[in-house]
Amino acid sequence: MNPANPESLAPGTPRRLIEILLVALRLGLSSFGGPVAHLGYFREEYVVARKWLDERSYADLVALCQFLPGPASSQLGIAVGITRGGLLGGVAAWLGFTLPSAALLILFAYGVTEFDDLVDEDWLRGLKTVAVAVVALAVWGMAKNLTPDKQRATIAVLSCIALLFWSHPIANIVVIAVAGLVGWRLLRGQTDSIDPTTQKISIGRWLALTCLAVFLLLLIGTPIIRQVVENEWLNLFDGFYRSGSLVFGGGHVILPLLQAEVVPQGWTTKDQFIAGYGAAQAVPGPLLTFSAYLGTVNGGWTGGLFALGAIFLPSFLLVIGILPFWDNLRSHTSFRAALMGINAAVVGLVGAALYDPVWTTAITSREDLALGAAAFGLLTFWKWPPWLVVLLSAIGAAGLSLLQSG
DSSP: OOTTOGGGGSTTSHHHHHHHHHHHHHHHHHOOSOHHHHHHHHIIIIIIISOSSOHHHHHHHHHHHHHSSSOHHHHHHHHHHHHHHHHHHHHHHHHHHHHHHHHHHHHHHTTOGGGTTGGGOTHHHHHHHHHHHHHHHHHHHHHHHHOOSHHHHHHHHHHHHHHHHOOOTTHHHHHHHHHHHHHHHHSGGGGGGSOOOOOOOOOOHHHHHHHHHHHHHHHHHHHHHHHHOOOHHHHHHHHHHHHHHSOOSOHHHHHHHHHHHHTTTTSSOHHHHHHHHHHHHTSSSOGGGHHHHHHHHHHHHHHHHHHHHHHHHHHHHHHHHHHHHHHHHTTSHHHHHHHHHHHHHHHHHHHHHIIIIIIHHHOOSHHHHHHHHHHHHHHHTSOOOHHHHHHHHHHHHHHHHHHHHO
16 A cells, blocks of 8 residues: 555555456465355455454354345455445456356367366365365354353354254255344344444445446346347257356355256256366365356357356345345444354354364365475464465475385
């Protein structure tokens, strides 16, 4: 920041937008491990390192994005970008986080066969284990700030137990809703001690309502128009927009919907679909950039970018449509009490996800556990940046494999 010009990083200015883009780009290049791990990476970067948000505001945005259909981590990134730099800040945050993996998957769709066995490479073990460390650190930090008393700690523990035994995609929403009701009933007496720091959202309510109306109009109207007008691009938009609009539970849940859209239509074969999904597991950033691969297989790089925009458009419309009202709601005492319960449930949600899928897919041997513990120590006690720990973990996993094979 230029001290002589304090407005140089004001929302919407070029320097502020470049700052948001570069920070998100670094996250897009280093955030492996899926949407739950992304929440940990975002927290470390946006809350701990840069202090763009306080812990409670961050947890409030996490809760909001858990309620909305679509990719929660991408929506969270868009929301953080909007609070930091307005609408263009949201676009910059999304571009930085999304384009690295989208570009890699578009290249893969053009036949970069070297990526074919990427998911089996030894270095990928390191990327998975460092995700365990990142999520564990997020659980620890969020628990200290969001569950400081017995009531909220109990909500977090019960939420974690419920989600460990109930893995249905709707489970997150039900648990969060119940926690909100419990907080509203039991925690209203504790809201006075909380600073309800509000984020300045530079979005007018008419624009927000327009975005919500456009979201519904496209969701309902496009399939109707598709029955009347035969157009390949319209069909492509409808399939990917609808997939991004109707799914709760993260990127993995959307895969059956995508397969039902693209394989029967002949846009891609089942083998091509599975190969692209394997490649999507090996790149950083949001899993829904898989849409760029599918669109490229069907229509070249323009089809890839078109599909990418179509599947993420609902997230933009919903976040822009909800954020102005959300900030007003969270300033009311009763709603703040509900949010206290919801935030405690978010701790339980991330804690449950730390076990499944993060731990269960990453820790399969003593070597993996040792690598994860080392990554946790570097992040927690030595305060090393996540991107460096990601790099060292990948190198460490590859080195361990060489030692074992030798």
